[in-house]
Amino acid sequence: MEMAPRRLAAIGLAVVLILGVGFGIITSIHAGGSSGSPAPQVVTLHGLIGSEKAPFFADQSVKDALLKGGFIVDVQTAGSRQIAQADLSQQDFAFPAGIPAGSKIKADHAGSTTYQPFYTPMAIATWKPIISLLEQAGVAQQRSGYVALDMDAFVKLAQKGTRWTDLAGNTAYPVSKSILITSTDPRTSNSAAMYLSLASYCANSDNIVQSDLDVANVMPIVSPLFLKQGFVDSSSEEPFDDYLVQGMGKSPMVMIYESQFVARAAANDGSITSDMALMYPEPTIYSKHTFVALNDNARRLGDFLTNDPGMRQLATEFGFRTIDAAGFNTFVKAHNLSVPATFVNVIDPPTYETLEKMITNLEQQYGTP
Amino acid sequence: MRMHGTAARLGLVLAAAALAVGTAACGSSTSTVNPDDPNTITVLAGSEVKDVQPILDDLQKATGVSLALTYTGSLDGAESIDGGAATDAAWFSLGNYLRLLPNSSKRIVASNKIMLSPVVIGVKKSVADRFGWTNNPNVTWADIEAKAADGSFHFAMTNPAASNSGFCALIGVATALSGSSDAIDTGKIDTAALTSFFKGQTLTAGSSGFLADDYVRQQDSLDGIINYESVLMSLNSGGTLHESLTLIYPKEGIVTADYPFILLNKAKLDAYNKAVAWLLDPAQQRRIMSDVSRRPAVPGIKLDSKFPSQTLVSLDFPSKLDTIQSLISTYLNVVRKPASAVFVLDTSGSMDGVRLDNLKHALTQLTGGDQTLTGQFSSFRSREEVTFITFSTQVNDVKTFTIDDTNSNGPDMSAIRDYINNLSADGNTAIYSALEQAYSTVGQEIATDPNRLYSIVLMTDGENNSGAAAGDFASNYQSLTADVRAVHVYPILFGDGAVSDMKAIASTTGGTVFDAQTTPLDSIFKQIRGYQ
Numbered sequence: 001m002e003m004a005p006r007r008l009a010a011i012g013l014a015v016v017l018i019l020g021v022g023f024g025i026i027t028s029i030h031a032g033g034s035s036g037s038p039a040p041q042v043v044t045l046h047g048l049i050g051s052e053k054a055p056f057f058a059d060q061s062v063k064d065a066l067l068k069g070g071f072i073v074d075v076q077t078a079g080s081r082q083i084a085q086a087d088l089s090q091q092d093f094a095f096p097a098g099i100p101a102g103s104k105i106k107a108d109h110a111g112s113t114t115y116q117p118f119y120t121p122m123a124i125a126t127w128k129p130i131i132s133l134l135e136q137a138g139v140a141q142q143r144s145g146y147v148a149l150d151m152d153a154f155v156k157l158a159q160k161g162t163r164w165t166d167l168a169g170n171t172a173y174p175v176s177k178s179i180l181i182t183s184t185d186p187r188t189s190n191s192a193a194m195y196l197s198l199a200s201y202c203a204n205s206d207n208i209v210q211s212d213l214d215v216a217n218v219m220p221i222v223s224p225l226f227l228k229q230g231f232v233d234s235s236s237e238e239p240f241d242d243y244l245v246q247g248m249g250k251s252p253m254v255m256i257y258e259s260q261f262v263a264r265a266a267a268n269d270g271s272i273t274s275d276m277a278l279m280y281p282e283p284t285i286y287s288k289h290t291f292v293a294l295n296d297n298a299r300r301l302g303d304f305l306t307n308d309p310g311m312r313q314l315a316t317e318f319g320f321r322t323i324d325a326a327g328f329n330t331f332v333k334a335h336n337l338s339v340p341a342t343f344v345n346v347i348d349p350p351t352y353e354t355l356e357k358m359i360t361n362l363e364q365q366y367g368t369p
Numbered sequence: 370m371r372m373h374g375t376a377a378r379l380g381l382v383l384a385a386a387a388l389a390v391g392t393a394a395c396g397s398s399t400s401t402v403n404p405d406d407p408n409t410i411t412v413l414a415g416s417e418v419k420d421v422q423p424i425l426d427d428l429q430k431a432t433g434v435s436l437a438l439t440y441t442g443s444l445d446g447a448e449s450i451d452g453g454a455a456t457d458a459a460w461f462s463l464g465n466y467l468r469l470l471p472n473s474s475k476r477i478v479a480s481n482k483i484m485l486s487p488v489v490i491g492v493k494k495s496v497a498d499r500f501g502w503t504n505n506p507n508v509t510w511a512d513i514e515a516k517a518a519d520g521s522f523h524f525a526m527t528n529p530a531a532s533n534s535g536f537c538a539l540i541g542v543a544t545a546l547s548g549s550s551d552a553i554d555t556g557k558i559d560t561a562a563l564t565s566f567f568k569g570q571t572l573t574a575g576s577s578g579f580l581a582d583d584y585v586r587q588q589d590s591l592d593g594i595i596n597y598e599s600v601l602m603s604l605n606s607g608g609t610l611h612e613s614l615t616l617i618y619p620k621e622g623i624v625t626a627d628y629p630f631i632l633l634n635k636a637k638l639d640a641y642n643k644a645v646a647w648l649l650d651p652a653q654q655r656r657i658m659s660d661v662s663r664r665p666a667v668p669g670i671k672l673d674s675k676f677p678s679q680t681l682v683s684l685d686f687p688s689k690l691d692t693i694q695s696l697i698s699t700y701l702n703v704v705r706k707p708a709s710a711v712f713v714l715d716t717s718g719s720m721d722g723v724r725l726d727n728l729k730h731a732l733t734q735l736t737g738g739d740q741t742l743t744g745q746f747s748s749f750r751s752r753e754e755v756t757f758i759t760f761s762t763q764v765n766d767v768k769t770f771t772i773d774d775t776n777s778n779g780p781d782m783s784a785i786r787d788y789i790n791n792l793s794a795d796g797n798t799a800i801y802s803a804l805e806q807a808y809s810t811v812g813q814e815i816a817t818d819p820n821r822l823y824s825i826v827l828m829t830d831g832e833n834n835s836g837a838a839a840g841d842f843a844s845n846y847q848s849l850t851a852d853v854r855a856v857h858v859y860p861i862l863f864g865d866g867a868v869s870d871m872k873a874i875a876s877t878t879g880g881t882v883f884d885a886q887t888t889p890l891d892s893i894f895k896q897i898r899g900y901q
């Protein structure tokens with residue numbers, strides 16, 4: 001093991017799922033350990049966070065750094081959609097994965113303040129032979145230092161029900177499945193909601209979905225991208241773990257957060273093999289982790305998470321991007337990762353209400369009880 | 370005895386814990402369990418994790434966390450959790466039912482995949498050679514279907530309503546034969562193709578472990594077996610096969626079981642996290658690979674060379690419970706070989722009263738009275754022949770019903786209910802004469818219709834005190850032709866029935882004992898239906 005077991009455990013384990021009602025997983029994050037001396041005034045803050053950030057807050061060096069800044073942070077995890085609808089009266093802050101949920105919470109809580117301490121673009125974990133096939137099909141293109149998946153072309157390909165075996169000259173992946181990107185469950189998970197945002201933009205002639213008419217027009221195009229997958233997992237860790245463990249036959253393409261791949265690759269634990277590759281949807285979309293402070297102490301925490309250089313460095317080690325772009329670039333270079341420094345073509349997600357309408361529509365098609 | 374509310378739910382779990390007779394029945398691994406101990410996690414588990422027990426013993430030594438496993442069927446377990454059964458966790462080879470049933474899905478606190486095993490087909494080496502399937506990466510489910518359809522391939526597979534290996538296989542076959550490898554949807558089920566595929570299924574069972582044992586017993590009349598890769602590997606290394614099995618991973622894709630360990634009780638989160646961290650540690654994952662032949666569930670662990678390294682195309686599960694329901698019911702009522710179920714029923718004097726009432730209720734439930742999923746899947750099926758042989762001092766009656774209409778209020782089910790309701794109890798107990806009659810009836814049926822799956826259930830509450838003796842029956846059984854001897858007796862231990870006699874009957878005929886002394890007869894009959 002080249003890497004400290006602590007960090008590896010933080011990245012690999014703690015797949016904690018919350019489904020249905022009642023978030024309620026309590027990840028007690030009391031600072032233990034011996035390092036560092038507590039700041040004079042330490043406050044304990046309670047927050048409801050997206051499950052993808054649980055490993056970050058469970059990490060001992062993150063706990064130590066927070067304690068140095070005067071914070072003990074006690075978090076419960078839930079899906080971002082659930083956080084947006086949750087009763088936050090017992091919480092000091094909420095920290096969902098995306099802007100739509102963040103702005104909904106801000107709107108519902110007068111006097112709250114939002115921070116965006118870190119973000120990560122949506123990316124597609126895939127395989128070198130798959131990229132070659134997609135390039136031949138004109139759906140993927142090399143950019144400087146990375147590969148882009150043309151989302152408009154992909155959505156059209158998927159709309160036609162194209163299978164892998166339909167691609168001309170495909171000997172590398174002769175599988176009779178429809179060409180789909182594996183995602184999480186759009187009913188519960190933010191990463192699937194980000195994928196829905198992207199796909200609906202493409203289905204709406206490269207416009208962000210806004211009106212009910214837009215929703216009605218795009219749903220027949222985007223629904224099969226989810227429904228044809230069959231059973232989907234609820235947390236973003238699961239499909240990425242399946243990709244890492246079960247390989248190309250299980251997961252030719254998986255919609256993930258870039259941070260997941262970067263953290264794994266940086267861990268250098270043997271899980272990222274030479275035939276794996278990262279590809280970026282074009283346009284892409286950022287998952288901007290939005291910290292909503294509900295009181296003054298939480299505002300101090302939001303400020304600390306955003307501006308403290310030590311916190312930024314830790315976030316970077318978990319694969320997140322922060323306002324310190326140079327720090328991220330240094331980190332990925334140090335781990336020989338080829339990721340774009342900046343993106344030209346980035347779209348915004350629809351509003352919370354519009355996204356809800358699309359998700360509710362999918363929910364009905366799934367026949368959710 | 371009638372229980373209500375929490376007591377009844379607890380009773381269900383405890384009753385399942387007491388089911389410790391025979392290989393196929395369920396059982397608990399622990400004798401003294403304190404569910405309030407923060408380091409004890411009570412687990413409702415599938416028998417498919419039984420072989421992991423030695424590793425769990427070491428988990429306890431290393432972390433202080435003990436998993437108290439109570440074994441039950443997968444759908445059965447999911448339904449009791451959905452109904453509120455008191456258990457801290459669940460551990461089956463698949464989590465699909467728990468995630469799709471409305472109440473149980475809300476109880477899930479955390480879930481981690483512990484290990485993996487694809488469900489594949491083991492084909493006898495000589496057969497694989499003859500078909501050109503040895504070292505051939507292009508064998509498809511459709512190729513297997515063709516061999517099954519023309520009568521040249523006979524295989525064993527569990528009942529998909531009762532066992533996850535059969536369920537995975539059914540999903541895989543139905544998906545592959547639907548014309549694309551996308552997740553199956555109700556509208557895409559190709560019943561004609563599935564019917565030809567299942568022409569080849571000549572052996573069924575309610576659990577993967579029992580099926581493997583039964584395959585060993587009947588290997589000379591079979592060409593292959595569908596089961597977990599891990600079970601097939603242990604058959605190959607077990608020294609009981611006359612001929613090794615070549616593992617085929619069909620090209621269209623396969624379904625992989627991922628053994629999610631699912632936490633339901635938030636109060637046990639700390640213990641759960643400790644157990645999961647230990648089980649997912651690379652050292653334990655390697656041990657799981659070597660000791661129980663499961664593939665690792667965590668990234669970065671090199672696959673042992675005993676597993677083929679080819680890319681395995683993975684087929685997906687349906688997203689809707691409806692789809693699963695219609696697939697299983699298509700299997701049971703349309704595409705599988707029809708069953709011929711013989712029920713040998715004790716109507717001696719000791720059965721009079723509550724015992725006979727319980728029996729009547731349990732059988733009535735099979736005529737469509739039970740609307741749960743397990744109830745629907747254990748009902749008498751379309752095309753099935755159901756024979757009742759009643760006995761007391763001697764064999765009293767042999768009565769056969771054929772099911773054309775599975776409607777609970779239709780004529781066929783009503784006729785069975787009328788028959789059951791008219792049973793009365795009197796006289797002595799001629800168990801072995803009744804069994805001789807059962808084999809004679811089955812023998813005549815097989816002669817006219819060999820394309821059914823036959824089974825005999827024996828329900829008695831006492832000891833033999835009339836008619837043929839045990840030895841008479843044993844020699845009578847040995848004189849039967851091989852195809853008739855292949856039919857098992859599944860004795861139900863009930864009332865004052867003698868454990869040793871029931872076990873001897875099961876062992877002579879290749880069946881297994883079901884214990885209704887501690888578990889309600891209704892659930893026992895449901896379980897037995899998995900074997901018919």
